[in-house]
Amino acid sequence: MFDNLKIFSEKLTNQHRTLIAPLDKNITLHIQEGGIQLRPSKSNGLWCQFLIPLVLLMYCVLDKVTLLYKFNTFLSLGLLMYCSLFVLFLSLSSLVVKEPVYGGCLASSLISTLFIYGALNQGLLFSFIISLSTVLSFVWLLRHSLMHLPKTFTIGEAVVVNQSVILFVATLLLNWILELPRKDNETFFIHVVTLTVLVAVAFMNVLMYFLNNILRNMRSLILIVSTGATFVLVTLHFVIGMDFMEQAISFIFFVGYRKEIIAFWLILVALSICALSVRTKLAVKATTVTRKTFHVLASLVFLSGILYDVQLMLLAAGVGLGAIIFVEAVRKSNIEPASSMLQAAFLTYSDEKDCGTFAMTPLYLYAGLACPLILVPSYDADHTLELLSGVLSIGIGDTAASWFGSRFGFNKWSDSNRTMEGTAFNILSQIGTVYTLIIFELIDAKNTLVRTAFVATVTSLVEATTDQVDNLVLPLVSIAAFQVTRFVL
Incomplete structure (x- = not known):
């Protein structure tokens, strides 16, 4: 059986070498000539550009989706069109990355414009502005990722990450621009809390980035965290109401089995921290199998949440994403001793793919487990x-x-x-x-x-x-x- 699988594998490899490999080789050559440092990899992952648009489009066909979901789907088609042109341009020259070249943006945005205008009955000018803004933002972010974050992404990984970020931001802006009605109070509560936490994390990260070297100490970190927490509490009291804390306690402790689920999650988090601390103190490099232990623990969190309470899982996923981003920002902030402790843990558990500016593998794990909740x-x-x-x-x-x-x-x-x-x-x-x-x-x-x-x-x-x-x-x-x-x- 394995001999037959080997023959099948060799046939696929030969087809790849004939059809895709020449294009991939040209892109790699121009990337190297342009001095652009991608994550070391045998291929550039060009096929990854199709994943998110394909998933969104198929759900539009298979399910009855919301207006906002359709907006995202059509915007993703414009991004896919630009990605295809980007790959073509990159196979000819690296200038499409190194210089602010916006060729293809207009044509790509017209794809989204026609769908939004024709299928969603939106105004032509509004459809064009939102489509062009989305494509231009994606182009800028993609160039920035490849130029200023060396050895962090392959082409395919950079495309998927930036598509996700741009479509997420577009969702937030469209929800505000279109003034869409609330689904229900619980969903509104989850969305507001998640967005507020993510905004607070972004604010705290900016403060750490611009912090003077003299002030990079634990006292400043505590002050920054306190400021972020204050921002979250004040914002939630204004948006949700003065009874925010009462609603939060009711949401967590008095609905279904949420107390038990959260207790189970806390046990898993405690086990993860203990395993991380012990291994870091031993200063022994973790093997691939050891790293997969965290995959199991994280999967148990999402498995229990999805099966027993998806709404609670959605809230926890949003807040957890903010926490992971903030921890990574602290690791890179040179605030001692927090940064050194996190760096030691990172060096113990990192693998060969974590060779870039940021530790992307843990973030990818979390995003990979959580992305179905959004898609x-x-x-x-x-x-x-x-x-x-x-x-x-x-x-x-x-x-x-x-x-x-x-x-x-x-x-x-x-x-x-x-x-x-x-x-x-x-x-x-x-x-x-x-x-x-x-x-x-x-x-x-x-x-x-x-x-x-x-x-x-x-x-x-x-x-x-x-x-x-x-x-x-x-x-x-x-x-x-x-x-x-x-x-x-």
Whole structure:
């Protein structure tokens, strides 16, 4: 069986070398000539540009989505158009990155403009302004990421990250511009708290960035955190009301099993901190299998939240994202001794892909587990598998493949250090997890095992062959694969 898989792998590799490799090679050549430092990788991950637009577009076709979701979908098509032109330009010259070249922006924005104007019945001028602003912002951010954050991204990773950031900001602005009605009080509460926390984190990061070297000490850090906390409390009292604290306590402690879920999460967080502290004190470099322990712990948080209380999970995911970004900012801020302690932990647990300006792998893990909560338009039972895409693909499958492959793997995929035994165990672990959830009646969706088998096979093959960061791309591939199964099952 493994011999047949090797033949299949070699055929795919040969097709890649014939169709994609020449374009990829030209891009790599021009990147090197331009002195642009990308994350070391065998390929540039050009295929990643399609992931987010594809997921959004398929949900527009398959589900009844909101006006805001349709806006994001059509804006993403404009970004995809520019990404395609960007790849073409980059295969000819690195000037598209090094210089403020905005060729293709107008044509790309017209794609989004036509869809928004024609399909959503919005004004032509408004459609054009929002589309052009989105594309121009994306171009500036993409150039900045590649030029000023050396060895942090491949082309594909930079595109996915910047698409996500731009579409998230566009969502916030459109929600305000269009004055969309509230869904319900709980959803409004979650969105306001999450946005306020993220704004406060951005504010605190800016303060740390411009902090004078003389003032880079723990006293200043405590003052900055206190200022951020004060901003959050004051803002929430003004926006939600004077009874904000009462609503927050009611939301957390007096709805369903939220007390128990939060207690479980706190235990997992405590275990993570203990493991991190012990390993850091020993100053022993963590192995790949050891790092995957945190994948399991993080996956347990999201698995329990998604299965038992998606709304609580959504709030926790937003607040947690802000916390992770702030911790990384503190690590880079040279505020002692906090920065040194975080740097020591980073050096212990970092892998070869964390060679850039920021520690992106932990952020990718968190974003990969949480992204289905934003991309999946409905939280009903039929979408549970899609909400668990991140958990299954990187929390369960990727971890299982790493552990099993490192111990029992011998047959390697063509042009890869991943093993076929690890890939097989990746598939079986995802199917086994879903089957266990079915036994305990935690999942009730049509053709669950068949869909999971197909998706697990797709994601495990991608995991085995790609050199892009698994935590970033596998959840998106998993969501897209689950969407495909809805067409045929």
